[in-house]
Amino acid sequence: MARSTLYQLVASDLRRTIYSGALAPGDQLPTEAELMHAHQVSRNTVRLALGELVNEGLVTRTPRRGTVVRERRPLLMHPQRELRPQPQEETREAFAWAVSQEGRVPSQEIEVSIVRPAEEIASRLELADDELAVVRRRLRFVDGQPYNTNDSYFPLALVGDSEIARPGDIERGANKVLEELGHRQVRVVDDIWARMPNSAETERLQLQLGTPVIVYLRVGYDEDHTPVRVAVSVLPADKHLIRYELESR
């Protein structure tokens, strides 16, 4: 039997143990020596198998604690929720809502500035060459840990005189302010992709090596089909799950 097949068998066995719940988050896997004995394989084969599980984000390895099943509590994001009428008492932003639902504590840092946005934003906002945008950049925390970023861009011409262009949080949400300005979003287009983070993201989000990010970009259009908002979220892939529910017509 080729070695590649052998280590994959060991990995597959361990994977089953984790998915079945026999090993829970925080539990230690057997030591390398124990795995060598149990599967009658070499240390190298065991290490290759464990490497697979690390790659898949199922376990972490530390010199002190050995191999441990990773804490998997991805935050469930419901991009559809933002479009539904919210109960009067629920004015919080979708992120804060989702985090609180799970009994965790949300917080954020927000920074507002006026910029000439990158081409991929400017073209989506249909800005003219010299047109500016307001960007509200948020770094969000869960239980005090950096969790994701969300940068929302608005055409300066549209929001320059509103709260959106001023520093600080808007309690009722920027979407509500857009609505008051006569630009209620009636349609959104969500694009989702993934990539490796750049160094600024790795630092800002305190990412572990080898963690990809999901990029989730929403363009909101008003009743005149004018794009009024582009929101870009960068979501560390080990901590987020995006869910859509659709009914057939």
Place this chain on the structure above:
Amino acid sequence: MARSTLYQLVASDLRRTIYSGALAPGDQLPTEAELMHAHQVSRNTVRLALGELVNEGLVTRTPRRGTVVRERRPLLMHPQRELRPQPQEETREAFAWAVSQEGRVPSQEIEVSIVRPAEEIASRLELADDELAVVRRRLRFVDGQPYNTNDSYFPLALVGDSEIARPGDIERGANKVLEELGHRQVRVVDDIWARMPNSAETERLQLQLGTPVIVYLRVGYDEDHTPVRVAVSVLPADKHLIRYELESR
């Protein structure tokens, strides 16, 4: 000025050139020497800047051709399309349709088997402990290159006597067969996340080092709220973009 800031400035400058279209896919970037001269920085700074762009999937570096803007033609996936009534003449599967739309040639290899599925599939299909599933595993190609995989699971009890459990392609699609069996899918739940590929995926999909995959998992429910299908797609992140369009109610 700290070096980290300096190389980020150079990276940002190159990024702008690519996004603006001044450098198109397949174009070579200036050489390291040219960049050192243009930006008045060290070779090390240039290399750090180029490393950023490689990480972001914007360029590839080869010893022979230097740094080249990456061919970026991600396939646009519309998960909502499958739920809409299809025109009579359009019986092809969503993937084949999307690929043909772009003037590219789709093909696939399909393998049908009966399995005891992994826990994460079995629980979503609400299978009893010893219940089996039919899995239709597809490796899909675009212009002859491996592109993504799609594994669809069905409860054996439901589809055992149908075409779904037999080898080979189903021209009108497995969803149509489910419908004929009295299990039309009226609601789906789509979960989207990302991770690094495992070695089997890297090999099967011929992935470049450092390319994450998007996992897109759809559970389909019939009118009785019974899960009748779980489809798992593994999509190399550099080649796919998932898009949802939503209207506010």
